[in-house]
Amino acid sequence: xxxxxxxxxxxxxxxxxxxxxxxxxxxxxxxxxxxxxxxxxxxxxxxxxxxxxxxxxxxxxxxxxxxxxxxxxxxxxxxxxxxxxxxxxxxxxxxxxxxxxxxxxxxxxxxxxxxxxxxxxxxxxxxxxxxxxxxxxxxxxxxxxxxxxxxxxxxxxxxxxxxxxxxxxxxxxxxxxxxxxxxxxxxxxxxx
Numbered sequence: 001x002x003x004x005x006x007x008x009x010x011x012x013x014x015x016x017x018x019x020x021x022x023x024x025x026x027x028x029x030x031x032x033x034x035x036x037x038x039x040x041x042x043x044x045x046x047x048x049x050x051x052x053x054x055x056x057x058x059x060x061x062x063x064x065x066x067x068x069x070x071x072x073x074x075x076x077x078x079x080x081x082x083x084x085x086x087x088x089x090x091x092x093x094x095x096x097x098x099x100x101x102x103x104x105x106x107x108x109x110x111x112x113x114x115x116x117x118x119x120x121x122x123x124x125x126x127x128x129x130x131x132x133x134x135x136x137x138x139x140x141x142x143x144x145x146x147x148x149x150x151x152x153x154x155x156x157x158x159x160x161x162x163x164x165x166x167x168x169x170x171x172x173x174x175x176x177x178x179x180x181x182x183x184x185x186x187x188x189x190x191x192x
Contacts (some may be wrong), residue, residue, distance in 0.1 A: 003101060004099075005034065005101065005104050007031070007106045008029055008031055008053075008093060008104065009104070009107070009182040010106065010114075010172065010182075011027075011108075011113060011175045011182060012025075012113045014064065015029075019058065022059035024116045024119075025075055026068065027050070027085065027175055028050045028175030028178060029048060030176075033046045043187045044187070045183050048176065054068065056101055057124055058097065060072050067173050082162035090127060091185065104134075105130035106134065106182065106186055107136060109136065114134040114163060118130075121181075123126065137182060137186055141161070154166070163188060
């Protein structure tokens with residue numbers, strides 16, 4: 001019998017395009033749980049967490065900072081040690097999956113987010129509870145709705161799923177706000 005899946009909608013912000021040269025600077029995560037309703041399975045949002053991380057690499061792209069609006073100075077003063085954050089993310093995931101459920105990493109353009117998270121887990125010697133793969137809502141939406149990759153952006157998906165509400169523009173690229181929106185998108189993709 002297959003293990004129950006709990007999805008973890010994860011969004012990150014980074015100081016540049018690749019880990020190891022640039023910094024993972026914030027992580028937002030929202031758990032998405034299946035619930036059986038008669039013969040159907042529906043999904044709901046669950047626990048969530050947000051972290052800001054101290055920079056550990058020299059790379060800092062000013063254009064990336066314009067997007068996420070977190071300054072290096074703010075993060076050096078207020079960010080948490082990255083290893084502590086990765087341990088907390090691992091433990092958060094394990095606590096939710098304590099009955100043997102399988103955790104699945106979910107992102108919107110998952111390769112970017114997973115690449116940074118996986119790198120930090122390994123670079124900081126912390127077990128990655130999600131393993132070596134991730135579910136991408138862009139690819140899922142493309143397959144489900146027969147869309148071209150270029151048509152799987154959040155703006156187009158808002159038209160397909162009118163129940164979704166875009167976050168206010170000033171909150172976009174806050175990792176937790178984006179993870180919440182991705183969780184709602186995932187629920188729409190799975191349940192509608």
